[in-house]
Amino acid sequence: MRSSPRFNGSASPSRSSKFLRYLFPFLAAWFLSPAACAEVPVRVLILDGFSNHDWAETTRLIHGILEKSGDFKVETSTCPPTGTKEWNAWKPDFNNADVIIQNCNDIQKNGAWPEAVKHSLDQFVSSGGGLFVWHSANNAFADWPAYNRMIGLGWRPKNVGTAIRINDDGSSVRIPPGEGANTSHGNRVDTLVHRLGEHPIHASLPRSWMTPDLEVYSHPRGPAENLSVLSYGFDPVTKQNWPLEWTVDYGTGRIYTATYGHVWKDEKNPARMRCAAVQTITVRAVFWLAKKPIPAKVPADFPTAKHVSIRSDD
Numbered sequence: 001m002r003s004s005p006r007f008n009g010s011a012s013p014s015r016s017s018k019f020l021r022y023l024f025p026f027l028a029a030w031f032l033s034p035a036a037c038a039e040v041p042v043r044v045l046i047l048d049g050f051s052n053h054d055w056a057e058t059t060r061l062i063h064g065i066l067e068k069s070g071d072f073k074v075e076t077s078t079c080p081p082t083g084t085k086e087w088n089a090w091k092p093d094f095n096n097a098d099v100i101i102q103n104c105n106d107i108q109k110n111g112a113w114p115e116a117v118k119h120s121l122d123q124f125v126s127s128g129g130g131l132f133v134w135h136s137a138n139n140a141f142a143d144w145p146a147y148n149r150m151i152g153l154g155w156r157p158k159n160v161g162t163a164i165r166i167n168d169d170g171s172s173v174r175i176p177p178g179e180g181a182n183t184s185h186g187n188r189v190d191t192l193v194h195r196l197g198e199h200p201i202h203a204s205l206p207r208s209w210m211t212p213d214l215e216v217y218s219h220p221r222g223p224a225e226n227l228s229v230l231s232y233g234f235d236p237v238t239k240q241n242w243p244l245e246w247t248v249d250y251g252t253g254r255i256y257t258a259t260y261g262h263v264w265k266d267e268k269n270p271a272r273m274r275c276a277a278v279q280t281i282t283v284r285a286v287f288w289l290a291k292k293p294i295p296a297k298v299p300a301d302f303p304t305a306k307h308v309s310i311r312s313d314d
Helices: 015-031 055-067 085-089 115-126 135-139 145-151 276-289
Strands: 042-048 072-078 099-102 130-134 162-166 172-175 189-195 208-214 227-235 240-250 253-258
Touching (some): 042 276, 055 072, 055 276, 099 115, 099 276, 115 130, 115 145, 115 253, 130 145, 130 276, 145 240, 145 253, 162 227, 189 240, 253 276
Parallel strands (some): 130 253
Antiparallel strands (some): 162 172, 189 208, 189 227, 227 240, 240 253
């Protein structure tokens, strides 16, 4: 009588094991693909509640940009008014998020976070989480040293931190504290964005494109540590180039900041939020912050170096 086959470490590989060994690389590649990762949505938490900009409309529009792709689960935690019982009890659940989008700005002393929330965000990012600093959120929390290190550059006086300027050849110039000017911006104008290097967020995108009605921050300042500038634009006031997007490594976490995304009071879905480039890069940046594969396809409506591309208001 034939005995049943016995499997142990010394036996020769069976046909089935050889097949699995052959199949494994293909299975691994599929599981690491954007399509497979999309089956488990990236968890995004937006923090809002106060700003000199229209934070509620900004949050609504961010929701729309991300949820349209179907790859994200987006929630919002709104900071209650400072000093109230609700404010003292406010504890956003960072442990249930892959990426935090920071949409608060206290530049007009119109809000604050409890110290426990500040500590929790610091721990979240330094331990491997992703932080997206949305537009004027880099104006915020000037007296919070850890936040200054996280954002790298922000809206700060000239005696606070290093500024970075970009030459026409893409090289950078570091401007020491006290030299140059305070952070500022001129009128919003259609701006030619020049990307630097080969960052995954910009993979396969053109080397330059037009984006509408943009604020170019001159002399953005901060610790500028562990920082990489991803793109720059020309400021007509200073007649110099300044960073538009940059990333910071913070512990094992990642931070992405851009001056895209300005929504002023009483503006409803302005063209600058419907820019095909801004929407594409926002999605890509969140994937990168979550340490997920970034969809490589470039949308057909991505703008060129001569023309902006504005999507419909829907």
